[in-house]
Amino acid sequence: MSRSTSPTLETRWHALAPLWQGHSPAIHTGLPHEQLAPAWQILMLGDGSPTRHLTLLTREVIEVDVIDMASIGMAPDDAPAQIEVVPGPRLRRQVWLRTASGQRLAYAVSWWDANHVDEYLQNRALPIWDNLSQLHSELYRDIQGIYYGDSAALAAEFQETGPFWGRHYLFWHSGQPLTLIYEVFSPYLQRYLGAMGGGDWLRSHPPSR
Known part of the structure; x- marks a missing residue:
């Protein structure tokens, strides 16, 4: 992909290759601080708007570059199981x-x-939360999974070295699932949040085979 901020068509999406992944109860109880630093846990496991968090951290307006709007029919699309x-x-x-x-x-x-x-996306150039806030929608962010992993494509696009932290969650509205979202955050945010953690903890807690 180009480093340009102009929209380009993407035919696939960028999932992390997990070195570690967690679901409930890790999401609800939180992670050891040596695995994921407290400030990063607020970003990753909190139920607030990431766009709002990023605005507060950077003191800049957060803008969206749409790189793909693709009809996929009923295909599973290699998405998390909650796409169903x-x-x-x-x-x-x-x-x-x-x-x-x-x-x-x-x-x-x-x-x-x-x-x-x-x-719900009346202005597709705006972040999701901004669109939904304008509609005064009552929403519940239901975090389903958290990941620590690699992606060569994201490393190139962020211009940052991985591994990266990511998550996926469902947005619920009026008791119905509205959308499934998968997010990955750049290590650039360490400038505001401090070190992420993860590497040293993972070396002492290797994944089970």
Whole structure:
């Protein structure tokens, strides 16, 4: 992919190759601080808007570069299993979240009911949270998984060395699943949040085979 911020068509999305991954109860109880530093846990495991968090951290407007809006029908799309609760046919949206000055901070891919996506993404150039806030939608962010892993594509695009921390979650609205979202954050955020942690902990807690 080009480093340009202009939209380009993407036919695949960038999942991490996990070195470690966690689900409940790790998500609900939190992780050891030597595995993921407290400030990073607020970002990764909290239920607040990541766009709002990034704005507060950087003191810049967070903008969206849409790189993919693809109809995928009922294909599983190599997405997390929770894609099954999102009604189809589905549309996949990929974006970079960046500061107004051009620094990429996060990558996100989301899956929507194609028949209703325009109701919630009325301005597709805005972050999801900004669109939904304008509608005064009541939402529940249901975090389903957290990952620590590698991606050569994201390393090139972030211009940062991995591994990276990522997560996926469902947005619920009026008791119904609205969208499934997978996010990966750039290590550039260590300038604001401090060291992430992860590497030393993983070396002393190797994944079981």
